[in-house]
Amino acid sequence: MDTPLLDPLRPHIARVRSTRREAPDVWTLELDADQAPPCGFAPGQFNMLTAFGVGEVPISFSGDPAEPGRVRHTVRAVGAVSSALTRLDCGAVLGVRGPFGTGWPLPEAVGRDVVLIAGGLGIAPLRPALYQLLAERARYGRLSLLYGTRGPRDILFRRELEAWRARADLTVEVTVDHATHPWHGHVGVVTTLIERARLDSDRTLALVCGPEVMMRFAAEALGAAGLAAEAIFLSLERNMHCGLGTCGHCQLGGLLVCRDGPVVRYDRVRDALRIREL
Amino acid sequence: MEQLEQIIAAHPLFAGLRPEYARLIGGCAHNVRFEPGQLLLRHGASADEFYLLRHGTVALVLTAAGRGALTVQTLGPGELLGVSWLVAPYRWMYDAQALETVGAIAIDAACLRAKSAADHDLGFELAQRFMGVLVRRLHAARLQLLDVYGTHR
Numbered sequence: 053m054d055t056p057l058l059d060p061l062r063p064h065i066a067r068v069r070s071t072r073r074e075a076p077d078v079w080t081l082e083l084d085a086d087q088a089p090p091c092g093f094a095p096g097q098f099n100m101l102t103a104f105g106v107g108e109v110p111i112s113f114s115g116d117p118a119e120p121g122r123v124r125h126t127v128r129a130v131g132a133v134s135s136a137l138t139r140l141d142c143g144a145v146l147g148v149r150g151p152f153g154t155g156w157p158l159p160e161a162v163g164r165d166v167v168l169i170a171g172g173l174g175i176a177p178l179r180p181a182l183y184q185l186l187a188e189r190a191r192y193g194r195l196s197l198l199y200g201t202r203g204p205r206d207i208l209f210r211r212e213l214e215a216w217r218a219r220a221d222l223t224v225e226v227t228v229d230h231a232t233h234p235w236h237g238h239v240g241v242v243t244t245l246i247e248r249a250r251l252d253s254d255r256t257l258a259l260v261c262g263p264e265v266m267m268r269f270a271a272e273a274l275g276a277a278g279l280a281a282e283a284i285f286l287s288l289e290r291n292m293h294c295g296l297g298t299c300g301h302c303q304l305g306g307l308l309v310c311r312d313g314p315v316v317r318y319d320r321v322r323d324a325l326r327i328r329e330l
Numbered sequence: 331m332e333q334l335e336q337i338i339a340a341h342p343l344f345a346g347l348r349p350e351y352a353r354l355i356g357g358c359a360h361n362v363r364f365e366p367g368q369l370l371l372r373h374g375a376s377a378d379e380f381y382l383l384r385h386g387t388v389a390l391v392l393t394a395a396g397r398g399a400l401t402v403q404t405l406g407p408g409e410l411l412g413v414s415w416l417v418a419p420y421r422w423m424y425d426a427q428a429l430e431t432v433g434a435i436a437i438d439a440a441c442l443r444a445k446s447a448a449d450h451d452l453g454f455e456l457a458q459r460f461m462g463v464l465v466r467r468l469h470a471a472r473l474q475l476l477d478v479y480g481t482h483r
Binding site: 077130171172173200201202206227229230231232235236237238239240241243244247248262263265266269 | 387389390397398399400401402403404406408429466469470473474476477478479480481
């Protein structure tokens with residue numbers, strides 16, 4: 053008997069297996085693998101998560117793609133739906149549709165240096181890419197993670213950052229926009245880390261995720277460091293609804309971000325990102 | 331002195347500088363070292379010398395009533411510490427504190443200003459280089475001001 057086609061607009065019911073507070077307003081939810089959609093995902097893709105009775109929002113995968121049984125999403129409480137999601141306890145149910153969208157271009161990165169540039173919650177969609185890059189470490193050149201966030205208490209995935217920082221084959225630099233004592237790390241916007249990173253512009257691929265204005269500045273700084281626009285990839289955020297490129301809510305110029313993104317090569321969106329009305 | 335000239339010419343701020351200019355700047359320079367916690371610049375003090383950082387990290391700190399000491403920027407090897415010596419009234423606007431052992435080239439500001447006034451080609455060369463640093467820092471400060479990671483409802 054043929055397996056019935058799944059309706060991509062109909063959410064699966066999933067249960068929260070565990071929750072973890074990453075920062076004052078950021079939580080990682082691990083969903084019950086038996087009830088989450090039975091699929092793998094590419095780093096950079098997202099699911100539509102439903103808080104029943106409140107609404108649905110796009111949230112990127114933040115877990116390890118090599119562990120398809122452990123579906124993780126990291127959510128910041130900013131609106132009604134995301135706030136409701138962060139209030140879910142173990143055993144609570146939510147709706148899940150996906151995975152949707154494009155992933156980070158990791159096949160293109162083979163044999164090259166890779167720099168991941170994360171701003172704030174933007175480290176969450178990059179974490180699966182870093183897991184995969186580290187799992188296949190020998191296939192890539194120099195690996196760097198440059199992570200900027202608001203203040204020391206907003207740093208996400210602290211324990212993993214410490215473990216990654218201890219590796220000899222990965223450079224990890226963290227900066228915060230403002231700090232009070234006793235923080236002894238970098239202070240300054242994430243673009244200052246790009247200037248210091250001394251990237252080999254001919255062989256580096258850049259994966260950038262964060263607030264859009266931060267990505268624009270980061271892309272400019274990467275350009276100033278000599279990287280071509282074709283070597284820079286951004287993860288865009290727009291008003292995604294259907295996830296299928298049908299409803300048009302997430303249109304950005306000629307792109308439907310839920311289908312043609314969220315991961316997009318910079319030269320495809322550079323001009324559109326400069327248009328205020330878009 | 332020759333070694334100082336070489337160090338100055340190798341610093342990113344002065345990359346590609348003509349040797350005679352490196353020699354002129356070297357005449358205003360000396361080596362310095364600061365221990366962790368030591369102040370390199372003090373808010374309100376006269377901006378008598380600035381630093382080309384060679385190793386270690388320095389925090390620029392502002393003290394605000396009720397908020398304590400706020401670090402607004404850190405600077406590291408290859409960067410310039412101190413720009414208030416460029417314009418009157420030549421006073422530092424922040425404290426700068428060594429977070430670890432810092433090695434730097436200190437450059438006498440009055441000496442360099444006098445040499446720039448006497449040789450406008452040197453002055454123009456320096457102005458271009460310092461302007462690049464200032465513009466990059468202005469862009470960074472504006473991005474910082476946007477508080478892009480904050481919640482904006």
